[in-house]
Amino acid sequence: MLSSLSSISAVQHTHTKAFFEALSKVFSPDNILSRGQQFSTLAKNSFPFLSRLMNCQNFLEAYSPSTWSHQTPPTPGFFAQQTPELLPSRPSAMGGKKSKQPEPPAFLDKPWREINWDEKQSDLQYVKNYKPHIKDRQLRILLHGPVGAGKSSFINSVKSVLKGRMCRVALVDNTSHDSFTKKYTTYKIEKENPSTFYPFVFNDIMGLDPSKGVLVDDIKLALKGHVKDNYVFNPEHKLSDGDQYYNPEVNPNDKVHVLACVVPADTSSQIEDEVIRKVLEIRKVARELGFPQVAIITRIDKACPEISQDLKNVYKSTYLKEKMEQFSAEVGIPMNCIFPVKNYSEEIDLNDDVDSLVLSPLRHIIDFGEDFMNHKMNQFEGYA
Numbered sequence: 001m002l003s004s005l006s007s008i009s010a011v012q013h014t015h016t017k018a019f020f021e022a023l024s025k026v027f028s029p030d031n032i033l034s035r036g037q038q039f040s041t042l043a044k045n046s047f048p049f050l051s052r053l054m055n056c057q058n059f060l061e062a063y064s065p066s067t068w069s070h071q072t073p074p075t076p077g078f079f080a081q082q083t084p085e086l087l088p089s090r091p092s093a094m095g096g097k098k099s100k101q102p103e104p105p106a107f108l109d110k111p112w113r114e115i116n117w118d119e120k121q122s123d124l125q126y127v128k129n130y131k132p133h134i135k136d137r138q139l140r141i142l143l144h145g146p147v148g149a150g151k152s153s154f155i156n157s158v159k160s161v162l163k164g165r166m167c168r169v170a171l172v173d174n175t176s177h178d179s180f181t182k183k184y185t186t187y188k189i190e191k192e193n194p195s196t197f198y199p200f201v202f203n204d205i206m207g208l209d210p211s212k213g214v215l216v217d218d219i220k221l222a223l224k225g226h227v228k229d230n231y232v233f234n235p236e237h238k239l240s241d242g243d244q245y246y247n248p249e250v251n252p253n254d255k256v257h258v259l260a261c262v263v264p265a266d267t268s269s270q271i272e273d274e275v276i277r278k279v280l281e282i283r284k285v286a287r288e289l290g291f292p293q294v295a296i297i298t299r300i301d302k303a304c305p306e307i308s309q310d311l312k313n314v315y316k317s318t319y320l321k322e323k324m325e326q327f328s329a330e331v332g333i334p335m336n337c338i339f340p341v342k343n344y345s346e347e348i349d350l351n352d353d354v355d356s357l358v359l360s361p362l363r364h365i366i367d368f369g370e371d372f373m374n375h376k377m378n379q380f381e382g383y384a
């Protein structure tokens with residue numbers, strides 16, 4: 001065994017992953033499993049270099065956290081078959097409880113995603129010109145996410161960009177102990193012509209909280225169009241058929257077309273594991289119904305001082321990119337459906353860069369929702 005271990009020791013400097021794969025051949029999984037706890041203690045006590053390797057950064061990189069999620073077990077191989085104490089702690093999304101402290105922000109020379117900062121007008125025009133292919137239809141976009149993530153602020157930001165002036169229609173709160181938004185509310189946005197509206201609406205809901213927030217069952221009902229406006233969410237009881245706010249006769253415009261998960265990027269707004277579990281549950285229902293899903297990452301200015309100084313740094317920040325990748329791995333939303341935004345929060349006047357970042361997800365949401373609506377039309381609205 002010693003000679004085998006010295007040969008392994010030689011491998012450790014080349015690549016940690018390769019090292020552990022070699023090690024797994026020496027200690028067969030069956031043998032390891034049968035010894036379990038004893039083996040891990042023996043390994044830690046007898047081979048100090050092994051203990052060091054368990055904690056080393058190379059290991060984390062070799063077994064990329066981006067491949068981990070609640071649905072996917074850790075990378076197969078030696079460690080997939082080990083007792084939990086041998087596994088490095090799973091990084092948690094968006095600065096969750098278990099995440100390691102973020103490293104100081106670093107910057108890329110070139111942005112990893114292109115945004116044309118000078119094309120705000122064409123993006124704005126695209127949104128203004130949007131008309132659903134199906135006559136008299138409107139897109140319904142449901143926002144969900146942790147308490148204080150910026151759901152209501154995002155609706156205000158969209159409305160401000162489209163109206164060309166600062167708007168505060170959805171009430172926003174700065175304390176964020178409990179969800180400030182309590183009622184199910186549909187927000188329409190007026191066009192320039194009086195009494196005409198954009199053909200998309202936003203639904204704001206109570207925030208997700210480990211114990212007190214909106215119930216996942218109520219979100220499921222909302223997705224299917226069964227929740228009437230002004231319903232006050234009750235964290236104790238779900239809405240049920242027969243209640244005055246239960247909509248039994250759903251028409252196509254009541255149903256949701258795009259589900260947007262709003263999450264904060266800053267570490268001061270850490271997301272609890274229980275909230276992540278609820279997001280996953282909501283995503284599962286939405287996936288079964290075929291909804292397009294996006295994530296909107298807010299408070300990016302609070303997450304990174306360089307972004308706060310200049311929003312154009314948004315896709316140069318490796319810190320933010322890692323945050324997005326972690327969230328993507330945690331909940332399964334692909335990176336190209338995750339959009340960082342800076343909501344209007346302290347500003348009193350509009351800013352072109354803020355507008356550009358808000359328009360970026362909005363364009364995509366409209367495209368995804370339009371495709372979904374047409375697809376469902378072809379399937380005879382089969383998700384009631």
Ligand SMILES: Nc1nc2c(ncn2[C@@H]2O[C@H](COP(=O)(O)OP(=O)(O)OP(=O)(O)O)[C@@H](O)[C@H]2O)c(=O)[nH]1
Binds near residue numbers: 146151173176179207
């Ligand atoms: N700096 C900064 N602050 C933001 C941003 N988005 C939201 N906020 C602030 O975060 C706080 C919470 O925002 P809300 O819009 O009320 O969050 P919410 O998700 O609607 O919260 P609940 O309704 O309580 O679930 C407010 O003080 C906002 O001004 C952002 O992008 N940057």
Ligand SMILES: [Mg+2]
Binds near residue numbers: 151153
């Ligand atoms: Mg709110």
